[in-house]
Amino acid sequence: MGKNMAIKIFVTGGTFDKEYNEINGELFFKDTHLPELLALGRSSIEVDVITLMMIDSLDMSESDREMIAENCIKTNENRILITHGTDTMVDTAQVLAEKVKDKTIILTGALIPYKFGSSDGLFNLGSALSFVQILPVGVYIAMNGRYFSWDNCRKNKKTGKFKELEED
Amino acid sequence: MGKNMAIKIFVTGGTFDKEYNEINGELFFKDTHLPELLALGRSSIEVDVITLMMIDSLDMSESDREMIAENCIKTNENRILITHGTDTMVDTAQVLAEKVKDKTIILTGALIPYKFGSSDGLFNLGSALSFVQILPVGVYIAMNGRYFSWDNCRKNKKTGKFKELEED
Amino acid sequence: MGKNMAIKIFVTGGTFDKEYNEINGELFFKDTHLPELLALGRSSIEVDVITLMMIDSLDMSESDREMIAENCIKTNENRILITHGTDTMVDTAQVLAEKVKDKTIILTGALIPYKFGSSDGLFNLGSALSFVQILPVGVYIAMNGRYFSWDNCRKNKKTGKFKELEED
Amino acid sequence: MGKNMAIKIFVTGGTFDKEYNEINGELFFKDTHLPELLALGRSSIEVDVITLMMIDSLDMSESDREMIAENCIKTNENRILITHGTDTMVDTAQVLAEKVKDKTIILTGALIPYKFGSSDGLFNLGSALSFVQILPVGVYIAMNGRYFSWDNCRKNKKTGKFKELEED
Numbered sequence: 036m037g038k039n040m041a042i043k044i045f046v047t048g049g050t051f052d053k054e055y056n057e058i059n060g061e062l063f064f065k066d067t068h069l070p071e072l073l074a075l076g077r078s079s080i081e082v083d084v085i086t087l088m089m090i091d092s093l094d095m096s097e098s099d100r101e102m103i104a105e106n107c108i109k110t111n112e113n114r115i116l117i118t119h120g121t122d123t124m125v126d127t128a129q130v131l132a133e134k135v136k137d138k139t140i141i142l143t144g145a146l147i148p149y150k151f152g153s154s155d156g157l158f159n160l161g162s163a164l165s166f167v168q169i170l171p172v173g174v175y176i177a178m179n180g181r182y183f184s185w186d187n188c189r190k191n192k193k194t195g196k197f198k199e200l201e202e203d
Numbered sequence: 204m205g206k207n208m209a210i211k212i213f214v215t216g217g218t219f220d221k222e223y224n225e226i227n228g229e230l231f232f233k234d235t236h237l238p239e240l241l242a243l244g245r246s247s248i249e250v251d252v253i254t255l256m257m258i259d260s261l262d263m264s265e266s267d268r269e270m271i272a273e274n275c276i277k278t279n280e281n282r283i284l285i286t287h288g289t290d291t292m293v294d295t296a297q298v299l300a301e302k303v304k305d306k307t308i309i310l311t312g313a314l315i316p317y318k319f320g321s322s323d324g325l326f327n328l329g330s331a332l333s334f335v336q337i338l339p340v341g342v343y344i345a346m347n348g349r350y351f352s353w354d355n356c357r358k359n360k361k362t363g364k365f366k367e368l369e370e371d
Numbered sequence: 372m373g374k375n376m377a378i379k380i381f382v383t384g385g386t387f388d389k390e391y392n393e394i395n396g397e398l399f400f401k402d403t404h405l406p407e408l409l410a411l412g413r414s415s416i417e418v419d420v421i422t423l424m425m426i427d428s429l430d431m432s433e434s435d436r437e438m439i440a441e442n443c444i445k446t447n448e449n450r451i452l453i454t455h456g457t458d459t460m461v462d463t464a465q466v467l468a469e470k471v472k473d474k475t476i477i478l479t480g481a482l483i484p485y486k487f488g489s490s491d492g493l494f495n496l497g498s499a500l501s502f503v504q505i506l507p508v509g510v511y512i513a514m515n516g517r518y519f520s521w522d523n524c525r526k527n528k529k530t531g532k533f534k535e536l537e538e539d
Numbered sequence: 540m541g542k543n544m545a546i547k548i549f550v551t552g553g554t555f556d557k558e559y560n561e562i563n564g565e566l567f568f569k570d571t572h573l574p575e576l577l578a579l580g581r582s583s584i585e586v587d588v589i590t591l592m593m594i595d596s597l598d599m600s601e602s603d604r605e606m607i608a609e610n611c612i613k614t615n616e617n618r619i620l621i622t623h624g625t626d627t628m629v630d631t632a633q634v635l636a637e638k639v640k641d642k643t644i645i646l647t648g649a650l651i652p653y654k655f656g657s658s659d660g661l662f663n664l665g666s667a668l669s670f671v672q673i674l675p676v677g678v679y680i681a682m683n684g685r686y687f688s689w690d691n692c693r694k695n696k697k698t699g700k701f702k703e704l705e706e707d
Contacts, residue, residue: 050396057482058531060386060427062396076326077314078348079364091396146245146393152488158244161329164348169337180246180332195394196247218564225650226699228554228566228595259564314561320656363562412662413650414684415700482581494580497665500684505673516582516668532583 041081042167043112044069045103047127048089049120051156053148064089068149069118072160080164083112092120092127092144100127104134114167115140118160121190121197124176128185132174141167142185143177146195209249210335211280212237213271215295216257217288219324221316232257236317237286240328248332251280260288260295260312268295272302282335283308286328289358289365292344296353300342309335310353311345314363377417378503379448380405381439383463384425385456387492389484400425404485405454408496416500419448428456428463428480436463440470450503451476454496457526457533460512464521468510477503478521479513482531545585546671547616548573549607551631552593553624555660557652568593572653573622576664584668587616596624596631596648604631608638618671619644622664625694625701628680632689636678645671646689647681650699 046052046067053062069084087103088095107115119127121144131140143163145156163177174185178197188197214220214235221230237252255271256263275283287295289312299308311331313324331345342353346365356365382388382403389398405420423439424431443451455463457480467476479499481492499513510521514533524533550556550571557566573588591607592599611619623631625648632646647667649660667681678689682701692701 050393053396055483055487058529060389060398062398072326073348075321075323076330076348077323077346077364078326079366080348147391150487150489151391152486153243155243155245157325158240158246158329161326161348162244162333165330165333165345165350166337168349169334177333178245180241180244180248180329181336182333193394196245198247218561221564223651223655225554226697228557230564230566315559318655318657319559320654361562408662409684411657411659412666412684413659413682413700414662415702416684489579491579491581493661494576494582494665497662497684498580498669501666501669501681501686502673504685505670513669514581516577516580516584516665517672518669532581534583 040114040168041083041112042164043110043115044082044084045106045115045117046084046086046089047092047095047099047103047117047119049092049118049144050148051118051120051145052089054150055148062148067118068156069160072149072157075157076161078164080168082116082164090120092123095120095123095127097130100130101134103127104131107131107135107138107140113138116163116167117142119144121146121178121195125185125189128174128176132185135174137172139167139170139172140174141170141177141182142175208282208336209251209280210332211278211283212250212252213274213283213285214252214254214257215260215263215267215271215285215287217260217286217312218316219286219288219313220257222318223316230316235286236324237328240317240325243325244329246332248336250284250332258288260291263288263291263295265298268298269302271295272299275299275303275306275308281306284331284335285310287312289314289346289363293353293357296342296344300353303342305340307335307338307340308342309338309345309350310343376450376504377419377448378500379446379451380418380420381442381451381453382420382422382425383428383431383435383439383453383455385428385454385480386484387454387456387481388425390486391484398484403454404492405496408485408493411493412497414500416504418452418500426456428459431456431459431463433466436466437470439463440467443467443471443474443476449474452499452503453478455480457482457514457531461521461525464510464512468521471510473508475503475506475508476510477506477513477518478511544618544672545587545616546668547614547619548586548588549610549619549621550588550590550593551596551599551603551607551621551623553596553622553648554652555622555624555649556593558654559652566652571622572660573664576653576661579661580665582668584672586620586668594624596627599624599627599631601634604634605638607631608635611635611639611642611644617642620667620671621646623648625650625682625699629689629693632678632680636689639678641676643671643674643676644678645674645681645686646679 147154483490651658
């Protein structure tokens with residue numbers, strides 16, 4: 036890649052960034068762990084990380100999605116990575132596909148919080164950050180080591196894995 | 204990606220797979236952790252993992268490199284991921300570029316053994332597995348979230364990071 | 372210690388053994404991790420681990436506590452370690468103190484699930500297993516590296532730490 | 540325990556505190572991880588941690604051992620925990636038993652460095668910190684969840700476990 040290609044990372048919350056509250060035993064959001072994961076991966080990609088919100092994707096409203104879209108439009112970068120809960124990732128991707136043109140946007144997430152030790156988050160981040168550098172303009176989901184066009188995938192609620200629409 | 208695109212993974216050892224021997228306090232190789240990492244990443248990419256050798260890349264001979272090249276030529280898959288020690292990764296890439304035509308080959312590795320908890324290995328695997336799906340025919344190195352043409356990179360011995368030749 | 376001194380471990384659940392369900396994002400109980408923790412600690416203490424129940428200690432009923440007491444009475448071992456949620460640990464200790472005579476019983480737990488990587492569970496297990504070998508007959512709580520007589524401690528709900536009654 | 544009982548911790552190095560140098564692939568010592576482990580264990584024991592040296596116990600000289608003994612004599616605390624490499628732990632214990640009277644001294648260590656994720660160190664620290672609070676005056680080794688009189692144990696070089704002299 037061109038070494039000056041900067042990538043925007045928008046954080047919206049999701050399982051990725053959930054933490055365990057040891058006083059009341061509940062899961063909650065504090066700060067994003069993205070910078071920590073990028074350091075762990077010894078990433079030398081130039082990125083700008085902005086936290087837009089810190090919510091469970093089941094709690095994401097239509098106006099939240101529009102706010103994400105507006106941020107994608109306004110930012111100077113043409114390559115954008117969004118961390119997002121997996122449950123409504125496809126819904127947000129649809130809004131972005133309608134509103135944001137001429138940019139490469141990848142949404143990714145995790146099934147296990149990064150802080151819980153055995154997370155898929157670091158793998159997914161390495162994958163999404165790679166796809167966003169070379170895929171053409173469009174809106175994609177990167178999960179399970181694969182990328183999917185936003186309008187050709189769904190999350191299998193039983194396995195937690197993303198599939199193309201025509202796959203079993 | 205086409206869901207039927209299979210990827211070959213050749214394991215050669217390197218820091219990635221080193222373990223700590225608790226009896227004598229030395230680092231050593233046992234089995235590869237690649238299947239464990241792919242499971243952790245919830246990867247649904249169809250891969251075939253073959254261990255060619257388990258050695259430190261500083262101990263890799265010219266005949267070892269030719270054996271790797273022969274395996275790349277003989278395998279049916281056109282997309283190949285190779286885990287390799289970082290110290291001589293570029294040397295092996297050069298041999299592969301000379302001998303293997305019409306395939307996409309990505310070499311990756313790690314600075315910290317996977318078993319040591321804070322490894323860059325899972326990030327690098329997610330990254331390399333993504334690049335190998337979409338880069339055109341050629342031999343590349345995937346490290347630090349980036350990909351490099353084999354003939355345009357080197358490892359900075361002081362920082363451990365890969366750079367393009369013209370980068371300081 | 373006498374090398375033939377066997378210790379009984381009764382598992383009742385608690386934060387110690389909670390896991391994260393990656394499909395629905397909720398915490399739940401599956402199997403106990405005690406054998407895994409003992410292996411990690413390279414323990415050579417002879418123990419017999421029995422799971423009596425797998426519940427959150429806030430859900431523990433009076434009959435659950437009596438069942439634990441009966442098991443403490445019936446078992447041949449005179450030294451018993453019980454893993455238990457911290458919220459009602461003192462309540463169970465009181466029932467045990469009333470019903471079980473002539474045995475050394477230690478209750479311990481954790482604030483962070485073992486599976487979440489940064490748990491206090493392994494430290495607490497090492498501590499409790501040590502105290503149970505040498506404390507005289509009685510019922511104790513082992514948390515925060517200390518031991519407490521069951522009738523002289525309480526959990527500080529704000530810090531999660533156990534204190535003696537007269538401590539602020 | 541009396542809540543005002545302070546414990547001295549002397550750090551001497553050993554596997555416990557070894558780290559992995561990602562540039563040259565060798566193990567080395569930087570700072571002790573004891574405060575980090577005590578925080579992880581949510582310990583509320585009053586301790587004073589002093590690093591006396593940071594060496595592999597195979598490199599420990601007779602004058603090193605005398606220096607440790609002098610520090611044990613001079614310190615105000617009567618209960619002392621020493622982290623130490625396991626290979627010559629018994630040799631140091633012998634010197635301490637000859638020179639330090641009227642104190643309870645526990646030596647402990649680890650087979651796997653704390654930084655390598657699957658360490659026995661946290662378990663051993665919880666165990667040693669508990670034994671040092673209640674054992675009578677003397678010099679002991681705490682490993683594998685047990686405590687041993689210094690003159691009645693040895694490390695089995697094949698299994699890495701400590702045994703009493705008469706045990707197989």
